[in-house]
Structures are given as C-alpha cells and as structure tokens.
Amino acid sequence: MLDRRGNSMQCNVMPEYLEYSEKDDKFRLMTSGCRYVTIVNLARIIQCELLHKSIRRKPGCQSCADRTVVLEVQDGRNALERVMLHFSHFEKEAEHIEGRQYRIRIRYQKEDETELVIRVLSFGPFVRVTEPDSFAELIRERLRKQMACRL
Known part of the structure; x- marks a missing residue:
C-alpha cells in the first residue's frame, strides 16, 4: 500500500466495511486491527494477502x-x-x-x-x-x- 506521500508501507488490518465517496469518486476501506491505519483508499493498495493468523477486533470500536x-x-x-x-x-x-x-x-x-x-x-x-x-x-x-x- 502507498501512504499519502507515495511511500510503500505494509500493515495487517481487519476489513470492517467499504465506503464510497461520491464527492471524491473513491472507495475507502474502513479497518481495525492496526493502530495507525483505520481508513485505506482502495486506489493505494498495491498488493493484498489473506493472513493465516487472526486479528482481534476491538469491541465497540466504531x-x-x-x-x-x-x-x-x-x-x-x-x-x-x-x-x-x-x-x-x-x-x-x-x-x-x-x-x-x-x-x-x-x-x-x-x-x-x-x-x-x-x-x-x-x-x-x-x-x-x-x-x-x-x-x-x-x-x-x-x-x-x-x-x-x-x-
């Protein structure tokens, strides 16, 4: 995934839901499981893999x-x-x-x-x-x- 500055980064997240912004014409993935990444612009995802370990969801996080x-x-x-x-x-x-x-x-x-x-x-x-x-x-x-x- 690319951050805002275009640098490559890696994170393990649990997808919560997908949101579409009509104004910005982009999809965002709302996530949990990572302290620093909660919203991911789908256009910035370079590669995605299914993890074999589970990420614990924080109850009531939203x-x-x-x-x-x-x-x-x-x-x-x-x-x-x-x-x-x-x-x-x-x-x-x-x-x-x-x-x-x-x-x-x-x-x-x-x-x-x-x-x-x-x-x-x-x-x-x-x-x-x-x-x-x-x-x-x-x-x-x-x-x-x-x-x-x-x-």
Missing part, C-alpha cells in the same frame, strides 16, 4: 470514536440543500431556528475530521461552526495556513 460538530446554516444560494447533500453519508440532525437559519448536528469519526473541515470551509459565509470549540479552532487554523501561503 462507536467509541464518534464526534459531533454543530453548524449554523444560513440558507442563501441553496446552502441548506447543498450542506445536506455534501454530508449525506454522515448521520445528522437538522433543525429550523428561524427565518432561513438552520442548525445541523453531524456525527463523524475522528478520521473524517480533516475532510469535514475542508467541506465546511467550502460553504464560505453560509455555514458557521458553533460547537465544539476544538473544531472551530481547526477551521481558524486552516484559514491561518491558507492566508500565510498567500503572503
């Missing part, structure tokens, strides 16, 4: 890493519809606040955090992170890095 981000969406330029489409594969709740303002709670895995930050930023002023503060700080840090690159 639910222990669940996180929640709360967004306020101002429904201009069909932002609400676009948000619901972009985050369609995540578990979420939507609630009308007033006028054209909505609150969306999205549950996600830690591994999806970077992708979520990028997607939230793509909505510009129509989406605001209200909680948790740690996620809002990730947004601010990403913007700082983008501004530093422009200078």
Whole structure:
C-alpha cells in the first residue's frame, strides 16, 4: 500500500466495511486491527494477502470514536440543500431556528475530521461552526495556513 506521500508501507488490518465517496469518486476501506491505519483508499493498495493468523477486533470500536460538530446554516444560494447533500453519508440532525437559519448536528469519526473541515470551509459565509470549540479552532487554523501561503 502507498501512504499519502507515495511511500510503500505494509500493515495487517481487519476489513470492517467499504465506503464510497461520491464527492471524491473513491472507495475507502474502513479497518481495525492496526493502530495507525483505520481508513485505506482502495486506489493505494498495491498488493493484498489473506493472513493465516487472526486479528482481534476491538469491541465497540466504531462507536467509541464518534464526534459531533454543530453548524449554523444560513440558507442563501441553496446552502441548506447543498450542506445536506455534501454530508449525506454522515448521520445528522437538522433543525429550523428561524427565518432561513438552520442548525445541523453531524456525527463523524475522528478520521473524517480533516475532510469535514475542508467541506465546511467550502460553504464560505453560509455555514458557521458553533460547537465544539476544538473544531472551530481547526477551521481558524486552516484559514491561518491558507492566508500565510498567500503572503
């Protein structure tokens, strides 16, 4: 398998489930059994072998890493519809606040955090992170890095 930098690496994992990202047009394999590899982009797999030893599955592994981000969406330029489409594969709740303002709670895995930050930023002023503060700080840090690159 190739890592993000194109270097070859080897790991023993237990496949959990396969996920398809329509936005990115790629398949991801969700795994357990390896501390450092939990999501594998199928396009990066070079070789695969069936192991003769078993890997123990951690009980409840999927639910222990669940996180929640709360967004306020101002429904201009069909932002609400676009948000619901972009985050369609995540578990979420939507609630009308007033006028054209909505609150969306999205549950996600830690591994999806970077992708979520990028997607939230793509909505510009129509989406605001209200909680948790740690996620809002990730947004601010990403913007700082983008501004530093422009200078």
